[in-house]
Amino acid sequence: MLYFSKLRIISVIVFTIIFSYFAFSNFVKFDDKFFSKNINLGLDLQGGSYLLLEIDNRPVITQKLQAKIIELKRYFKEKQITLKNFSLKGDTILFETTDNEIENVKNILNDKESDVNTYYPTYKSHEFDVLEDGNLFSLDYSRYGLVLLKNSSLDQAIEIVRRRVDEVGTNEPNILKRGNDRILVELPGLDDPNRIKSLLGKTANLTFQFISQNNEESFGTEKLSFEDGSRDAIVSKRIILSGDNLVDAKPTMNSQTNETVVSFSLDRVGAKKFGKATSTGVGKQLAIVLDGKIISAPSVREPIIGGSGQISGDFTFQSATDLALLLRSGALPAPLNIIEERTVGPDLGQDSIDAGILSLFIGFLLVILFMIYKYRAFGLIANLALVSNLFLLIGILTLFEATLTLPGIAGIILTVGMAVDANVLIFERIKEETKNEKNPIIAFDAGYTKSRTTILDANITTLIAAFILFFMGSGPVKGFSVTLGVGILTTLFSVYFIARLLTSLYVVKNKDKEQLL
Amino acid sequence: MREISFNKFYRKFNILSLVLIVISLIFLIFKGLNYGVDFKGGTLIELRTTDKTNNISLIRDSFNQMNLGDVSVKKFGNETDFIVKFEKQNSNDPEFIKNIQNKLSSSIGDVDFRRVENVGPKVSSELLKSGIIAISLSLAAMLLYIWIRFEWQFSLGAILAIFHDVIITLGIFSIFSLEINLSIVAAVLTIVGYSMNDTVVIFDRVRENLRKFSDIKIFELTNISINETLSRTIITSVTTLLALLSIYLFGGEILKGFSLAMILGVIFGTYSSIYIANPILVALNVSQRTIVKEEKD
Numbered sequence: 001m002l003y004f005s006k007l008r009i010i011s012v013i014v015f016t017i018i019f020s021y022f023a024f025s026n027f028v029k030f031d032d033k034f035f036s037k038n039i040n041l042g043l044d045l046q047g048g049s050y051l052l053l054e055i056d057n058r059p060v061i062t063q064k065l066q067a068k069i070i071e072l073k074r075y076f077k078e079k080q081i082t083l084k085n086f087s088l089k090g091d092t093i094l095f096e097t098t099d100n101e102i103e104n105v106k107n108i109l110n111d112k113e114s115d116v117n118t119y120y121p122t123y124k125s126h127e128f129d130v131l132e133d134g135n136l137f138s139l140d141y142s143r144y145g146l147v148l149l150k151n152s153s154l155d156q157a158i159e160i161v162r163r164r165v166d167e168v169g170t171n172e173p174n175i176l177k178r179g180n181d182r183i184l185v186e187l188p189g190l191d192d193p194n195r196i197k198s199l200l201g202k203t204a205n206l207t208f209q210f211i212s213q214n215n216e217e218s219f220g221t222e223k224l225s226f227e228d229g230s231r232d233a234i235v236s237k238r239i240i241l242s243g244d245n246l247v248d249a250k251p252t253m254n255s256q257t258n259e260t261v262v263s264f265s266l267d268r269v270g271a272k273k274f275g276k277a278t279s280t281g282v283g284k285q286l287a288i289v290l291d292g293k294i295i296s297a298p299s300v301r302e303p304i305i306g307g308s309g310q311i312s313g314d315f316t317f318q319s320a321t322d323l324a325l326l327l328r329s330g331a332l333p334a335p336l337n338i339i340e341e342r343t344v345g346p347d348l349g350q351d352s353i354d355a356g357i358l359s360l361f362i363g364f365l366l367v368i369l370f371m372i373y374k375y376r377a378f379g380l381i382a383n384l385a386l387v388s389n390l391f392l393l394i395g396i397l398t399l400f401e402a403t404l405t406l407p408g409i410a411g412i413i414l415t416v417g418m419a420v421d422a423n424v425l426i427f428e429r430i431k432e433e434t435k436n437e438k439n440p441i442i443a444f445d446a447g448y449t450k451s452r453t454t455i456l457d458a459n460i461t462t463l464i465a466a467f468i469l470f471f472m473g474s475g476p477v478k479g480f481s482v483t484l485g486v487g488i489l490t491t492l493f494s495v496y497f498i499a500r501l502l503t504s505l506y507v508v509k510n511k512d513k514e515q516l517l
Numbered sequence: 518m519r520e521i522s523f524n525k526f527y528r529k530f531n532i533l534s535l536v537l538i539v540i541s542l543i544f545l546i547f548k549g550l551n552y553g554v555d556f557k558g559g560t561l562i563e564l565r566t567t568d569k570t571n572n573i574s575l576i577r578d579s580f581n582q583m584n585l586g587d588v589s590v591k592k593f594g595n596e597t598d599f600i601v602k603f604e605k606q607n608s609n610d611p612e613f614i615k616n617i618q619n620k621l622s623s624s625i626g627d628v629d630f631r632r633v634e635n636v637g638p639k640v641s642s643e644l645l646k647s648g649i650i651a652i653s654l655s656l657a658a659m660l661l662y663i664w665i666r667f668e669w670q671f672s673l674g675a676i677l678a679i680f681h682d683v684i685i686t687l688g689i690f691s692i693f694s695l696e697i698n699l700s701i702v703a704a705v706l707t708i709v710g711y712s713m714n715d716t717v718v719i720f721d722r723v724r725e726n727l728r729k730f731s732d733i734k735i736f737e738l739t740n741i742s743i744n745e746t747l748s749r750t751i752i753t754s755v756t757t758l759l760a761l762l763s764i765y766l767f768g769g770e771i772l773k774g775f776s777l778a779m780i781l782g783v784i785f786g787t788y789s790s791i792y793i794a795n796p797i798l799v800a801l802n803v804s805q806r807t808i809v810k811e812e813k814d
Contacts, residue, residue: 341636342634343632343633359766362767363763366762407700409768413760414757420756428748464658464659468651469651473651473699473702
């Protein structure tokens with residue numbers, strides 16, 4: 001175990017230097033990208049916000065079911081099959097048919113080529129599960145139908161979230177899917193997440209609807225309240241125009257009234273619709289509705305045919321900017337709820353870094369002094385291994401641009417404390433072996449060989465804990481598992497290559513001395 | 518080195534451990550754990566006041582006026598730093614935190630929110646579930662590993678030692694109402710790894726000695742093995758404790774709970790690999806036949 005070939009010695013040195021180099025690259029600036037890698041600091045160290053959003057898919061499901069009812073009615077009417085008594089009970093579509101059509105309807109709905117109940121060969125499932133009881137049919141979303149629906153609404157939502165976050169212009173946001181109804185948003189360096197939270201919390205469903213002439217609610221109208229909560233208005237349910245037709249929106253100053261407004265421009269289809277509606281509706285009040293609340297309801301004085309317009313409504317410049325941003329980025333398919341938020345201010349992050357480095361330094365010093373006190377020359381060897389272990393660990397984390405968190409720093413310090421274990425096991429074993437063996441080279445060799453399985457066993461157990469933590473843990477805790485796990489690997493390398501190399505050089509040189517260890 | 522008769526005290530320390538475990542379990546069952554916002558849901562705010570005359574009761578009063586449910590206020594390191602926790606979490610209202618800050622500023626002067634954590638009930642129950650799964654999974658993985666590497670008597674000893682460490686550590690957290698959060702789960706997992714590590718080192722030696730000596734009874738043999746590995750056990754615990762102590766004292770308030778749990782775990786882990794793991798080998802009457810039979814298979 002003590003013999004090292006020249007080639008081996010050189011490769012150990014080269015390997016150590018390369019990885020240690022990356023540890024230093026954190027502190028030195030280089031122009032070249034490859035050589036100036038930096039360790040990523042977690043949100044708890046650099047400050048920033050972590051938001052977990054959950055899509056509330058209920059409105060989407062209800063909407064889709066209502067659309068499905070209309071589709072079913074139309075489809076079966078074309079086939080001249082009478083269906084009646086359509087209703088929506090919870091998330092179930094119910095309808096009846098005549099007795100002699102039961103088989104026919106059943107076949108259409110369960111057909112693999114069905115036009116109204118799509119079949120997904122990959123999942124071996126229809127979009128809807130069909131149940132019938134006599135002439136009463138009930139349709140429910142199948143498991144996969146629901147999964148597909150959720151996935152598509154998540155895909156849309158994540159796109160909108162990305163646009164909104166990008167528009168605000170924070171540095172390097174991280175936006176990821178979580179499961180099939182969650183979005184994780186990480187915003188490093190963001191001190192005040194309130195603006196982003198309010199932007200993400202809005203669905204931004206914009207519609208233009210006429211205010212009804214009647215003052216009572218009736219079929220085809222709905223009662224909506226104004227944004228400021230001052231009053232209500234009865235509004236026609238017919239949507240003249242929705243936010244989908246918007247191509248641009250920006251905050252501007254209305255030169256006549258001297259107030260801040262949001263100017264928008266429409267696409268061709270939207271401009272046509274808008275022009276038609278406003279020419280027939282001169283004199284009527286047009287309500288501008290955002291997420292079920294009326295922002296303002298100006299009277300139409302003349303037809304608006306140019307495809308552009310303005311939204312007024314007591315805006316400050318900030319609120320007009322935000323509304324314009326929301327309209328530009330488009331509406332979310334469903335409301336998003338923030339179910340978890342963690343924000344760390346930048347000064348706390350810096351304090352954590354300082355405390356982490358201080359405790360690393362002190363812990364390191366204490367361990368080093370203790371090892372020299374215990375083992376003298378061999379303590380020095382173990383310490384050299386420990387130093388290079390630390391460099392290797394930080395170097396590898398840097399090379400792979402791993403994320404360093406506060407618990408991650410704790411993991412490094414813990415590695416420092418536990419890393420000496422392997423060398424201690426070896427040294428203690430050597431001490432035992434020298435009792436019976438006079439030749440130090442043989443004794444040292446036996447010490448290394450006989451302690452090997454124990455060291456592997458001991459490190460594998462910690463590695464198992466680190467692995468499980470990596471897969472189960474989240475955020476900062478994951479950072480801990482990474483440093484702990486990588487720390488074990490670098491420990492084994494530093495013990496079996498660096499410390500062993502130094503030991504062998506030392507023992508061969510001093511083999512005639514009494515009591516080496 | 519002079520040999521210490523650890524085996525003389527097997528019985529006494531086993532009784533002590535049993536008492537500690539029973540006390541811990543009583544507290545865990547009847548008092549329960551003090552879950553932080555990670556696992557209970559709610560809001561945590563770490564704040565720094567500019568006015569040095571602010572104290573806990575003043576801050577608590579200001580928060581109590583805001584209808585936020587159960588409020589707890591604690592000092593956090595510095596004179597001017599406090600941790601406030603309350604039940605209500607309303608992260609969907611973007612103004613929620615801002616409003617609190619405004620109200621607070623008007624009643625106790627300028628405050629800086631250094632950290633805000635807001636965890637909904639769904640997320641907290643999921644985090645708790647995955648924490649429990651992670652700990653159970655690691656115990657199962659350890660069991661599997663040691664079962665492959667050793668005979669079942671050894672596995673039983675090692676696993677009981679781990680349970681001993683985890684239960685007593687959590688028991689101490691329950692007795693002193695120390696907060697359980699995500700980093701404590703990480704600490705418990707590391708304790709599991711460390712305790713196992715420590716036990717494995719002694720067990721490796723026991724097994725080696727079992728092969729070497731056929732005429733020494735297990736009662737004596739465990740004592741020999743403990744003594745042979747003793748200096749390693751002490752040195753490693755000392756260096757690990759030095760590192761942990763450094764985190765505890767200088768690593769900042771956030772790591773206090775984590776490092777305390779680890780320190781307790783290392784102390785009990787070291788103790789249990791001597792006084793729980795080995796007596797079990799004695800109780801199961803492990804002999805040379807135990808390992809020779811296994812190896813023939």
